[in-house]
Amino acid sequence: MAISESFRKMPLSAKVACWLAGLQALTIIGLEVATLVTVLRYVENVFSSWSSDKSVAIYFMLLVIAALYGVFLLVGGVLNGDTIQIIGFCVFNLFTMSLAIFRYFQVQSWLRSDERAVVVAASEYVLNIIRPEMVASMAVTGGMTVAFGVLTYFMYHSFGWEIYKRVGADLKVRRMFINYRVLVLLLKLNFFMFVGFAVSYIILILKSSDPEFAITVALVPLTLAVLYLAFWSLRRESLWMMWTVVVLLCASSAYFVFKVARMYDPKQEEKYATQRPMMTYYTIVSLVVVAATLRQAAACMAGFGYGLKERVEITRGKRSDMEQIQDYYVNAAGDRRMNLDG
Structure with a gap:
């Protein structure tokens, strides 16, 4: 009840940012599930044993968890009027985008080099299927990072007096609070x-x-x-x-x-x-x-x-x-x- 009341009182920029963060997380989960299902369908030995190469699954897992953790950071920052955490979320989303970029090249290398999992001809076939999803993950996180940067500017001004209301006018105390x-x-x-x-x-x-x-x-x-x-x-x-x-x-x-x-x-x-x-x-x-x-x-x-x-x-x-x-x-x-x- 308290959370819904806090959400209702949020400035418009904060509401839009929260909805976009949730949309980004759901989009990434959908793209990653589709990509992983395709890989598991065509590539063997991914989970055959503890020593098998499960890197592709780990990269997907990290990207999904990063998107969900970003929602946690943003919503927590917005509910507390914490502009520092909101800015931190923007930086973290940039890191999530970098994970998507690294994942693209690592999966490409993994498919082409792991002869136990898939032959070269099949690797190109699998890559052609999953490439749009991987590129979409990079594009979504990159575009959303720009959008979150713009929204953070407005949220910063909306929550600008929050630190003053919390710790007063003493510059030294404000610096310690930051x-x-x-x-x-x-x-x-x-x-x-x-x-x-x-x-x-x-x-x-x-x-x-x-x-x-x-x-x-x-x-x-x-x-x-x-x-x-x-x-x-x-x-x-x-x-x-x-x-x-x-x-x-x-x-x-x-x-x-x-x-x-x-x-x-x-x-x-x-x-x-x-x-x-x-x-x-x-x-x-x-x-x-x-x-x-x-x-x-x-x-x-x-x-x-x-x-x-x-x-x-x-x-x-x-x-x-x-x-x-x-x-x-x-x-x-x-x-x-x-x-x-x-």
Whole structure:
């Protein structure tokens, strides 16, 4: 009920963006299902064993999950009036488009090189069937990214006063609040990048007998625990817990660097031969997100103890009006307004 009421009060640009994000997700799911069904119909040995090449299925899965995760980011940003998360969604949608582009060339290479799955003549036949769907996925994500960019401009102006209403007129507090929201966004992106990398690496690269298999599987729940710890320590401004998160993020960066090094190790060339371009790109993007998270964590820790926690608690309804900070006042209609005189 509350969500429907919030949606009704949204500006038109936000409503259009939400509907377009849902339409994009449904379109991509339809295109990917059609493509995957065609591949499974004509190509053998895709799911014949754990060691079979399932890269085509993983690429499709990543693209579908990215489209759905984008809806989660956009709707969450719109419902909270969070322009930072809305902008982050636009960047994430650009990443989704890049996945579609990489998928196109990886599937093309996969069909032409995997002689176990399909002969060369048949590979061209399959490519001609699925090429329109793959091109359509790239076109849809690319066109929607432009549309979301335009809509974000209008949403930014519609929600422009939201930060002021939440944290007041103090420039320092506003800056800390922006750092806080950026870190929350980066933690959400880290969730997608970590889990997507781990699942892809487990299915595409490793075998159940590999020593790395159990370690990589264990990384999935460990990553979830670290990200939850980061959210918890950020909201409670726990300095020592945030330092723990920083150390664990540094360890994850070292893990990604190690994986990139192994991908280009001549002794491991056979294992990574067909997956190297996609996995390298995904790993580099993950490293960039982790590096940005570390930088943002440092910026947030520098603001601990300066009143941001209390402001955030006010916006989340955890403090009564009597406890609110003086930058706010209640007008005759009972609405909270910002006091610009202080």
